[in-house]
Amino acid sequence: MDSPANRGHGHRPTRFAIRRPEVVSEVFDAETVVVDLVAGRYYAFNATATAIWSRLALRPTLDEVAAALTPAFGGAERARAEVAPFLDRLVVAG
Numbered sequence: 001m002d003s004p005a006n007r008g009h010g011h012r013p014t015r016f017a018i019r020r021p022e023v024v025s026e027v028f029d030a031e032t033v034v035v036d037l038v039a040g041r042y043y044a045f046n047a048t049a050t051a052i053w054s055r056l057a058l059r060p061t062l063d064e065v066a067a068a069l070t071p072a073f074g075g076a077e078r079a080r081a082e083v084a085p086f087l088d089r090l091v092v093a094g
Helices: 047-058 062-073 076-093
Strands: 023-028 031-036 041-045
Touching (some): 023 047, 031 047, 041 047, 047 062, 047 076
Antiparallel strands (some): 031 041
């Protein structure tokens, strides 16, 4: 994730991106499997998390991701409320 210096300090990066080549992902139907090859951890993302993850290649802001998902959540506030915690967890996970 962007801004490793801010990890664990309660700061959210301005833009989000995956910057670790050892983290790979593959989409299966509407779900994504993400594997950290160095740490040996894997994550399974549901359709919503997959939609967020797929946008990270564009180095979006939180607001840009939330805006893209607003129709799915029926409103901008709800989209932001769903997107923000997921992005925060990604930052903490590294």
